[in-house]
Amino acid sequence: MFVVFSLIAILFFAFAQYWALAIAPPEKWMGDVYRILFVHVPAAWNALLMLSVSFVASILYLIKRKPFYDRLAASSSEVGVVLTGLTLMLGSIWGKPTWGVWWTWDPRLTTTAILFLLYMGYQILRRLIDDAEQRAKISAALGTMIFLNVPIVYFSVKWWRTLHQLQSSPQTVAPEMVLPLRLNAFAILGLALIFLWMRMRIARLESQKEEQ
Amino acid sequence: MKKIVLIAIVTIAILFPIGYLIFGGLEKNMVYFVTPTELLAKGKSAIDVPVRLGGAVAEGSIAFKEGVITFKVTDNTNSMSVVTTRTPPEMFREGIGVVLEGRLKADGVFNAERLLVKHSNEYHPPKEGEMPHEVYKSLQKQK
Numbered sequence: 001m002f003v004v005f006s007l008i009a010i011l012f013f014a015f016a017q018y019w020a021l022a023i024a025p026p027e028k029w030m031g032d033v034y035r036i037l038f039v040h041v042p043a044a045w046n047a048l049l050m051l052s053v054s055f056v057a058s059i060l061y062l063i064k065r066k067p068f069y070d071r072l073a074a075s076s077s078e079v080g081v082v083l084t085g086l087t088l089m090l091g092s093i094w095g096k097p098t099w100g101v102w103w104t105w106d107p108r109l110t111t112t113a114i115l116f117l118l119y120m121g122y123q124i125l126r127r128l129i130d131d132a133e134q135r136a137k138i139s140a141a142l143g144t145m146i147f148l149n150v151p152i153v154y155f156s157v158k159w160w161r162t163l164h165q166l167q168s169s170p171q172t173v174a175p176e177m178v179l180p181l182r183l184n185a186f187a188i189l190g191l192a193l194i195f196l197w198m199r200m201r202i203a204r205l206e207s208q209k210e211e212q
Numbered sequence: 213m214k215k216i217v218l219i220a221i222v223t224i225a226i227l228f229p230i231g232y233l234i235f236g237g238l239e240k241n242m243v244y245f246v247t248p249t250e251l252l253a254k255g256k257s258a259i260d261v262p263v264r265l266g267g268a269v270a271e272g273s274i275a276f277k278e279g280v281i282t283f284k285v286t287d288n289t290n291s292m293s294v295v296t297t298r299t300p301p302e303m304f305r306e307g308i309g310v311v312l313e314g315r316l317k318a319d320g321v322f323n324a325e326r327l328l329v330k331h332s333n334e335y336h337p338p339k340e341g342e343m344p345h346e347v348y349k350s351l352q353k354q355k
Contacts, residue, residue, distance in 0.1 A: 025337035100301030
């Protein structure tokens with residue numbers, strides 16, 4: 001089941017990337033550089049999605065106290081933090097040729113960097129507590145609190161003046177670019193789910209070993 | 213005991229930036245750039261102070277001369293003359309949004325030490341027969 005899903009997801013990712021690189025037209029002003037859009041934006045969307053899953057799992061743990069929700073919160077936040085790092089890196093690579101700089105302390109970039117550090121801190125905290133139940137409780141409380149930064153990141157471009165552009169919408173993007181963007185959003189989601197699945201399996205094995 | 217101290221430190225290290233973001237001086241400190249109108253309103257106190265200036269490059273205002281670029285940046289209310297010796301990013305052109313790091317001089321000209329281009333959220337393919345724009349090459353030819 002897992003192998004079949006992974007194979008389909010990887011093949012679909014290759015297909016979506018081929019569309020983005022070879023079928024989608026170049027952009028009027030940016031030429032081919034804009035194609036980073038097709039990985040940067042899906043990575044960002046899925047990062048926020050994974051961190052949202054972690055938020056919901058944290059709350060569910062606080063209500064129901066089932067170890068499953070703790071494992072889900074840990075796993076999804078880990079996938080989310082990797083995707084956040086990827087978003088920052090890809091954005092930086094895109095920023096150099098278009099904005100002229102690799103990095104600048106504008107609100108969107110700054111809040112995203114803080115988001116990355118917060119969830120890295122969460123990962124560190126998880127590894128500092130030996131007692132499984134105590135770890136789950138403290139992590140769930142923290143995982144709920146630090147999620148507050150996710151809407152701040154999302155709305156930063158609307159609330160403050162930034163160098164980063166506003167969210168695009170199908171009205172601002174040509175239809176022949178919207179389609180590959182959507183394909184790649186699902187393709188990256190597929191990859192994220194593979195990692196989530198594998199990470200959940202590791203978490204389950206770890207907790208079995210802890211109980212022994 | 214040691215562990216509890218460590219956990220406390222990590223928790224504080226995590227919660228501090230969040231607290232700062234929510235309750236701290238975001239409004240005050242996170243104005244990423246000022247507009248020409250805002251900079252002009254500061255009067256003499258703005259002169260020779262490092263600042264980020266944002267706006268659009270006024271149509272027909274770009275001029276190149278011996279490695280110096282002059283143009284006007286506007287917020288549709290006021291505009292300000294800018295001079296820079298820095299190479300602009302490839303996307304630099306008339307009408308596009310820019311963020312300039314530099315200082316306003318006493319003669320009313322903004323000296324930019326860094327020139328950033330602000331991209332809009334619009335993405336469109338080139339029209340039929342049009343080459344994807346290579347602004348930089350055309351700029352180099354102008355020099």
